[in-house]
């Protein structure tokens with residue numbers, strides 16, 4: 001299975017361009033090509049794309065899964081947490097000015113690498129979402145991303161490893177790197193983390209496209225969960241049980 005970054009279709013220079021480059025999921029040429037390629041290469045794909053919402057002025061920041069037969073899995077995940085931030089000395093983002101936030105947590109999907117829980121980028125900062133996906137059976141949590149340089153340097157690795165350790169799942173985070181246009185530079189450092197928090201593979205700090213490769217071992221995952229059953233130790237009597 002191959003995992004691509006958030007918004008793999010394009011990086012727009014402004015909201016107008018983002019809206020003009022986006023279509024409904026059935027009409028996205030980009031997705032058609034990925035489906036064909038998935039089928040031709042007999043490989044599953046996880047990928048972030050933009051997609052029309054029901055509002056004319058807002059799009060979804062979506063995460064889709066495509067099977068090795070080229071079928072798009074429904075329902076599609078729409079990014080739940082939007083990156084509306086204004087940090088002193090930058091960066092400044094107002095994702096909600098062109099993106100509509102999703103409404104639903106999507107149940108993890110059975111794939112050749114186990115059950116995959118879908119999220120996008122900034123979602124990594126909200127551990128309750130990752131935990132809910134673990135409770136719903138996720139073996140792998142995925143965060144296709146385009147982190148900023150400043151927040152990436154400070155938080156990226158720690159967040160990914162923390163989510164892997166506390167949920168005892170594999171974490172796969174594909175990421176944009178380098179300058180995408182005059183407004184955007186992304187941190188990169190795509191990585192694959194195991195349920196013990198070990199970084200199994202990570203992309204180099206290069207502006208050339210690269211990939212990281214690792215094996216997902218569900219026996220190891222089971223072993224870690226049995227040895228330290230943190231999910232069973234949760235004080236749901238004090239914190240409540242999140243419900244489906």
Ligand SMILES: O=C(O)CNC(=O)[C@H](CS)NC(=O)CCC(=O)C(=O)O
Pocket residue numbers: 006007010011012061083093095121122125146147148151152
């Ligand atoms: O829509 C696109 O083209 C790409 N989308 C993004 O780059 C999104 C929204 S602006 N970026 C993030 O969520 C960065 C999060 C981040 O950097 C952090 O949490 O620190």
